[in-house]
Amino acid sequence: MKVHIHVSLKPGVLDPQGRAIHHALEGLGFDGVNDVRAGRLIELDVADGVTDDALDEMCRKLLANMVIENYRIERMDQKETA
Amino acid sequence: MKVHIHVSLKPGVLDPQGRAIHHALEGLGFDGVNDVRAGRLIELDVADGVTDDALDEMCRKLLANMVIENYRIERMDQKETA
Numbered sequence: 001m002k003v004h005i006h007v008s009l010k011p012g013v014l015d016p017q018g019r020a021i022h023h024a025l026e027g028l029g030f031d032g033v034n035d036v037r038a039g040r041l042i043e044l045d046v047a048d049g050v051t052d053d054a055l056d057e058m059c060r061k062l063l064a065n066m067v068i069e070n071y072r073i074e075r076m077d078q079k080e081t082a
Numbered sequence: 083m084k085v086h087i088h089v090s091l092k093p094g095v096l097d098p099q100g101r102a103i104h105h106a107l108e109g110l111g112f113d114g115v116n117d118v119r120a121g122r123l124i125e126l127d128v129a130d131g132v133t134d135d136a137l138d139e140m141c142r143k144l145l146a147n148m149v150i151e152n153y154r155i156e157r158m159d160q161k162e163t164a
Contacts, residue, residue: 004088006123021124024144030136032129039123041088042103047114054112062106 001048002076003055007064008039039069083130084158085137089146090121121151 009015017038025033042063046055055073064071091097099120107115124145128137137155146153 008123008125018124021144025140028140028143030140032132032136033126034129035127037125039125041090041121041123042100043090043119043121044115045117047116050114054114058107058110058112061110063103 001046001050003044003046003050004074004076005042005044005055005059005063006039006072006074007042007059007069008071009037010068010070013068083128083132085126085128085132086156086158087124087126087137087141087145088121088154088156089124089141089151090153091119092150092152095150 009018015037018036021038022033022036025036044055044058052073059071059073060066091100097119100118103120104115104118107118126137126140134155141153141155142148
């Protein structure tokens with residue numbers, strides 16, 4: 001089963017990478033971009049028996065830094081059958 | 083309007099970051115993880131007038147390396163009203 005973990009910086013946390021991307025987009029002539037935030041996307045392929053609790057624990061223990069980051073778990077297969 | 087850009091490595095491209103995460107998850111005792119791929123999530127806040135073509139061009143010119151990466155554009159506001 002495919003699971004996508006979206007990790008993004010909490011609001012208010014300084015994001016130099018996002019700011020650099022924003023600056024570069026403006027430099028390339030793209031208008032209308034108000035803000036850019038950079039995060040991580042972690043694609044897991046897990047056995048069907050892996051529970052939501054286990055995924056949650058993976059995020060809290062390793063994948064996200066809970067002090068400055070939020071995470072969102074998206075099960076891709078459930079979404080397709082829903 | 084919020085737009086999420088999902089950038090992930092193409093299949094077959096070596097992913098040392100994903101492999102390191104996989105190894106670390108196993109080290110922490112998490113079973114059932116078959117594969118891990120690491121990618122980027124770029125959250126844009128753009129003006130409503132920004133077209134899909136413009137977003138596509140941003141990805142091709144700056145946000146994704148088309149040689150080794152795929153990207154997916156997801157308009158968050160459209161999704162909520164759908």
